[in-house]
Amino acid sequence: MTPTLSHLIADLADGRIEVVDLTIPLGIETQVIALPPIFAPSPGVSMQVISQYDEMGPGWYWNTITMGEHTGTHFDAPVHWVTGKDLPHNATDTIPPGRFVGPGCVIDVARESATDPDFLLTPEHIQAWEGVNGLIPRGAWVLLRTDWSTRSGADFLNADATGPHTPGFHQRASEFLVRERDILGVGVETIGTDAGQAGGFPVPFPNHTIMHGAGKFGLASLCNLDRLPATGSVIIAAPLKLVRGSGSPLRVLALVAR
Ligand code: 23J
Ligand code: MN
Numbered sequence: 001m002t003p004t005l006s007h008l009i010a011d012l013a014d015g016r017i018e019v020v021d022l023t024i025p026l027g028i029e030t031q032v033i034a035l036p037p038i039f040a041p042s043p044g045v046s047m048q049v050i051s052q053y054d055e056m057g058p059g060w061y062w063n064t065i066t067m068g069e070h071t072g073t074h075f076d077a078p079v080h081w082v083t084g085k086d087l088p089h090n091a092t093d094t095i096p097p098g099r100f101v102g103p104g105c106v107i108d109v110a111r112e113s114a115t116d117p118d119f120l121l122t123p124e125h126i127q128a129w130e131g132v133n134g135l136i137p138r139g140a141w142v143l144l145r146t147d148w149s150t151r152s153g154a155d156f157l158n159a160d161a162t163g164p165h166t167p168g169f170h171q172r173a174s175e176f177l178v179r180e181r182d183i184l185g186v187g188v189e190t191i192g193t194d195a196g197q198a199g200g201f202p203v204p205f206p207n208h209t210i211m212h213g214a215g216k217f218g219l220a221s222l223c224n225l226d227r228l229p230a231t232g233s234v235i236i237a238a239p240l241k242l243v244r245g246s247g248s249p250l251r252v253l254a255l256v257a258r
Pocket of ligand 1: 033035070076080191192193194205208220
C-alpha cells in the first residue's frame with residue numbers, strides 16, 4: 001500500500017479522521033419536492049416487504065422500494081436537465097467514478113437564511129468566502145450551509161400561497177462557479193439545488209440550468225454541514241449506477257480531520 005493510503009487507514013482507525021454522514025434518513029416519511037401541479041409529481045417513497053422470516057422467505061427479510069430518482073439525499077446528474085442532455089458521460093452509469101470524490105468547500109449562510117428564507121448566494125458572497133479561505137480548488141464540492149436540514153415538517157419546504165421559500169444560488173453565483181472555477185458541483189441542505197422561488201426566476205431553475213449545462217453535479221437534502229470545516233474535508237458522493245439514471249438517492253460521506 002502507498003504511504004498515503006496507509007496513513008488514511010491508520011488515521012481512520014485511530015480517530016484522527018472522522019467519517020461524517022451528510023445523509024438524511026430515507027423512508028416513507030421523506031419529503032419530496034412540490035412542483036407546480038401542471039407538472040408530474042415526484043411519487044414519494046414506498047416500501048413493501050417481500051419476506052420477513054415468514055412463509056414468503058423463512059430465513060430472510062427484504063423489501064421492495066419505489067421512489068423517484070430525486071428523493072431524499074440525492075445526486076443530480078447533468079442529464080437531469082435539458083441543458084445537459086447531450087453532454088458526454090452525463091448519466092449516473094457513465095460519469096467517471098473519480099468525479100464522485102473531491103474537497104469540500106462549505107459556505108456558511110445559516111444566519112442569512114434564518115432571517116431571509118429566500119436568501120440567494122451571489123458571486124460577491126463567494127469571493128468574500130475566498131478572501132478568508134482561499135480560492136475554491138479544482139474538483140471541489142461547493143456546499144451551501146443553511147441549517148435548513150434542522151427544519152422538520154412544513155417548515156422544511158416552507159411553502160405558502162406564493163410557493164416554497166428556501167434559500168439557494170443567484171443565477172450569477174452558478175455562472176461564476178462554472179465559468180471562473182473548476183468544481184464538481186454544488187450541494188445544499190434544501191430539497192433541491194435551486195431556491196424555492198427559482199421556478200419564477202428570469203432563467204427558471206437557474207442553478208440546474210447552468211450547473212448541468214456545464215456538466216456539473218448537484219447534491220440535495222444534505223445534513224450535518226455544521227460539522228464540517230470551511231475547507232479541508234473530503235466529500236464522497238457516488239450515486240447508484242442506474243443505467244441512464246438522471247440521479248439517485250445516495251449516502252454522502254465526508255472525511256474530516258479531528
Ligand atoms: C425537477 C424539476 C425541478 C426541480 C427538480 C426536479 C429538483 O430540484 C431536483 O430534484 O433535481 S428544481
Ligand atoms: Mn434532484
